[in-house]
Amino acid sequence: MxxxxxxxxxxxxxxxxxxxxxxxxxxxxxxxxxxxxxxxxxxxxxxxxxxxxxxxxxxxxxxxxxxxxxxxxxxxxxxxxxxxxxCPEDANGWVNTKKLQVEKFWNSADFGYVTERKKELTTFCEGRDQDDSTLECVRYFRYCKATNIYMDLRKSNIRSGTNRYREDIFTEGQIGGHCKLKKDAVKQEGEHKSPLQSWFAELENYSSLDFHPIKDNKCDIVVEKPTYFIKLDAGVNMYHHFCDYVNLYISQHFNNSFSTDVNIVMWDTSPMYYGDFFEVTWEAFTDHPVIYLKQFDGIRVCFRQAVFSFLARMRFGLYYNMPLIPGCYGSSLIRAFSQHVLHRLQIQQNGPLESKIRVTLLTRSTTYRNILNANELVAALKTVGEFQVINVDFNRDISFKDQLKISHNSDILIGIHGAGLTHMLFQPDWAVIMEIYNCEDSGCYFDLSRLRGLKYMTWERKDKMVQEDEGHHPTLGAHAKFTNYSFDRDEFLRLVFKAADHVRTHPKFIADRKRVKNRKKPINDEL
Known part of the structure; x- marks a missing residue:
């Protein structure tokens, strides 16, 4: 209804x-x-x-x-x-010079990515006056922006079915605008047609209409507020869902607007519930509740200004499908994203502490990838007077804002391979992320740490680690991600001491700790 x-x-x-x-x-x-x-x-x-x-x-x-x-x-x-x-390390044959190595990282994993996409922006439907429509997109329709766009959802039947990413929502004439369309050019952009890689499926039937959608009153509703459309990845997995947020942030840069007085429409072509464990993060992007596409089901709706956001699983996009050139680290784009979200969610940095290093061990309440001797490791950490130790399970009993308060105030964050390590995005610049064991997936969180510019560490000696069994993947059989582990206490402490040395000697840690000490110095009034 x-x-x-x-x-x-x-x-x-x-x-x-x-x-x-x-x-x-x-x-x-x-x-x-x-x-x-x-x-x-x-x-x-x-x-x-x-x-x-x-x-x-x-x-x-x-x-x-x-x-x-x-x-x-x-x-x-x-x-x-x-x-x-x-880029202090070798590029392993990707490029031949250090200059090309730096440029490759910048253009694929930093704000150079925005530059490269801006070069691609092309007008596919051109309007002549303010009542006309426009459509501009980058290559393969990975990002588009439109004005006075018309969508006829009277026959879409979104409120039935279970496919979140239907590609048959529009036929010719059901989406478009009053503008001169380069139809042949549109047809050339379908190479990346895929639910979370482009908007081609939604816009391939964009039509040049013989009426002005808004001026001629062809819309049951006109949405005046600027609107971002986004197709979302898994809302229950922080690693995947934050690909959505990162790409929305990139879209804001592309659009040169960080206003929160915007609509965000989740392009979900089903009536199903979307579980979003991190939904408070939307507050960094909009003042308004997220709108679901199904809320427009059965009507004709027009948008004055619309942006079709960069998506989570684009080929060579940030950061899920990105082959990251070896030897480099430190994306200012990812650092800025971290600062932006923390600022808007009002997450404060309470350190560095004057005489302590804050160590957080992530544990899991799942069937697999548990640290079997976590209590022993925590007890060992607590014997070190310099360490302030927290052992936490980031489950749904802890609000996501409270989780961010912990991760942002963790100088050393330790956990086994899993989406919770995505919290490294919000650690301070001087921090260390320790993936205590990568479960034979060596690139995933190592690459994310390189994007964030953090020191990454992992277990170094397999003879000092015990795997509970061979692992029990439901279809693949033995698998390192589907079992549990225990770790040698002394080897664990050695690695944490090594991490603490990095924190203590990091220039930003030294400078910020000095500022903390200066704020606490008593003021002596001379009479």
Whole structure:
């Protein structure tokens, strides 16, 4: 049944572009981005920089003239970026020079990725006036943006079936706009047609309509608020789901807007429940509840402004299907994503501690990949006076915000191979991630640590580890991920001491610990 009351609520909101009023301090604060990101924002929005400098109430006046750029802007000098990739190790034959190695990492795993996609942006349907429609996409329709787009969902029948990624939602004339369509060019972009790799299946039947969808009142509802469409990966797995969030963040950069006064529509072509263990993270991207496509089932809906977001499993995308060049680490894009989410979810860094190193051991309440002697290892850690030790199971009894508070305040995070290690994205810059055993999947979390720019460690001596049995995969038989393990206490401590040495000597840890100590120094008043 159509929820007309809900549709009315959607249609009443008229916010077309992000604007900021210099007459109200609250509007400046509504930028709601980390202070470190403000100069980058002003570089891409020079009119707001000028307004800030002219406004006595702007809280960013002291940094408004700082020259910074993400790296995808025209004329952005490398010295003005947040950081550049570090490539101290060999590329193992991928490229022949160190310069090419750095460029490869930058263009595939950092803000150079945005630059490369911007080069591809092509107009596929061109409008002539403001009432017309437009459609622009990058290669293979991995990202698109549209204006005045028409969608006829009267025959879509989304409220029945179990396929979340149907490719038959639209036929010709059921999606499109009033614009001049390059139909042959559209047909050339289908090579990556796949549910979580492109939007080609949804847009291949985009049609040039003989009416203006909105002006000619052809829509049952017009959504005025800017809208992001996204097809989601597994919401119960942090590693997979955060591919969704990372690519939404990349889409915001591509669109040069970090406003949270936007709609997010989950493109799920089924009525099924979507389990989302991390749904609080949407607060970093929107002020409004996520909308499900099924809520438009049976009607014609038009969107003034729509973005079809980069997706979680794109070929050579970030980060699930990305072959990451060896020998490099430190993506400023992933670091900025981490800062952005932590800032908007109001997760505070409470360290470094003046005399302690914070060590967190992740345990699991699952059938497999348990650390059988976790209690022994925790007890051993607690004998070291320098260590502040937490043993935690990140299950549904702990809210995701509370999980982030723990991971963001972990100098050393230890856990066996599993999605919980994705919390490394939110550790401090000086931190160590220790995948105590990778269960014969050596690249997954090692590559993620390289993206985040953290020190990665794993178990070094198999003779100091005991595997419970050969493993019992339901179809593949013996498998290292489907059993449990115990680890030698002394070897474990040796590795943790090695990790602690890295933390203690990291320049950012040293600098931040010094600041903490200076804040605590008593002020002596001389009479």
């Amino acid at each position: 159509l929820d007309w009351q809900w549709l009315t609520r959607v249609s009443l909101v008229l916010v077309v572009t992000f604007d900021i009023s210099v007459d109200c301090v609250r509007s400046w604060l509504d930028l709601n981005i980390p202070q470190e990101h403000v100069p980058y924002f002003f570089t891409n929005n020079p009119h707001l920089r000028r307004q800030c400098l002219a406004d006595s109430s702007c809280p960013y006046k002291n940094i408004a003239n700082v020259t910074k750029c993400w790296g995808y802007e025209s004329g952005c000098h490398e010295k003005n970026r947040m950081s550049s990739p570090q």
